[in-house]
Amino acid sequence: MSFMAEEAADAPQAVARFLEHNGKALADLGTRLSNGPPHVVLTSARGSSDNAAGYFKYLCEIVTGVPCASVGASVVSVYGGTLKARGALCLTISQSGQSPDIVALQKEAMAAGALSVALVNVEDSPAARHADICLALKAGEERSVAATKSFIVSCAAGAAIVAHWSGDVSLLSAVARLPDTLDRAMRITWPGFTDFAREAASLFVLGRGPSFPIAQETALKLKETCAIHAEAYSVAEVMHGPWELMERHFPVLVYAPADAALANTREAALKMRSTGADVRLVGECLAHAPSGHPLLDPISMIATAYLEIERFAVSLGRNPDRPRLLKKVTETL
Structure with a gap:
């Protein structure tokens, strides 16, 4: 069996680990966002993680009505742009948490007054250390170049954030059942x-x-x-x-x-x-x-x-x- 198949097959357990480890943090974040909703959500990600951010975008906008957009990291890291992000939520999604452009965008958003939340698999990475709130993906090591379970957990994490933020009971229940669904x-x-x-x-x-x-x-x-x-x-x-x-x-x-x-x-x-x-x-x-x-x-x-x-x-x-x-x-x- 390839590492890709082995790691994809671990997704149900990986999502269960994420939900168990981050249960209180998700509930607390949901309460914080519900009591003081951001006027906009910015996402910082690349590759598969950016696709997970795109999934979060649709859930966020459909369920909460708050606009959500992926910001090009090069706006900050290459072009030296200054963000106007006071009162925003900046969601960073990264398996490794160490790509310099992603970290630069995260830091700039925080400096501009955004609340920074990181979904990161490597818990001692720069993106994890510098975030206001880090929700560890708990996906475990991925040896295949093709990310699978970390993507699935990232999507589940985004859905969990939206579910706790909105208080949508049916969405919360479906998120809790995701490990069984994935199995x-x-x-x-x-x-x-x-x-x-x-x-x-x-x-x-x-x-x-x-x-x-x-x-x-x-x-x-x-x-x-x-x-x-x-x-x-x-x-x-x-x-x-x-x-x-x-x-x-x-x-x-x-x-x-x-x-x-x-x-x-x-x-x-x-x-x-x-x-x-x-x-x-x-x-x-x-x-x-x-x-x-x-x-x-x-x-x-x-x-x-x-x-x-x-x-x-x-x-x-x-x-x-x-x-x-x-x-x-x-x-x-």
Whole structure:
């Protein structure tokens, strides 16, 4: 078994560790945010962590109504910009917690008056040490270059913050059940997935709302482990240009959780199929483990996808743990 498969399979236990370790801190943070809501949320992250930040963004805006945006770290680290962030929340998400640009943005936001919360797997890292509040991911070591369980825990952590902040009972309950949901997700397979894009020059991965960052993460993993040219788009945005690439047998993977966008997603899938494209919906023709809350279903969907992508990489004769040009920790300025 590859490290990627082994680590992805540990996600249920990793989420359980995170929730148990951070239970009081999450409740306290939720009370603090509820009593004094930030006027805006800034996120600081790169790569898979930025996809987790994107998932948090949608939950934050849908549930609390507070705008949330990813701030380019280079605005501070390279261009020397000064943030106006008094009264904001700055959420840093990082597996290693040591990329200089991410830490620089975090420090600048704090200097500008933002409350800094870090979701970091390495607890003695700069991002963890310098934050006002550090919620340790407790994902454990990841030896594969392809991050899996740390991404899933980061998404679960973001959902837990929003749930405690809003006091949404159904969301809180679904977050508490996530370890069991993920355990079920690990037992699901997608027959035919390894042949889905084997001969394709390119493919699309689509989502809408909270599932869009999950589509971005899926496309990233297909690139780094399988060397497949995969592009992620919103189900709505794909109609604005990329649609022209649709043709017979063009592979399209669509995340379709049973949320408010499902009807539109189904309608778009029908249009794509009319071009002859090979469109497969996660949540319908591809099974998933329902979480009990539609906003959390994308987390269980990516858990299944990781194991399918690992099998796909192996079927291509690739080592998913050691991509040709990548390394585990990437430090950018």
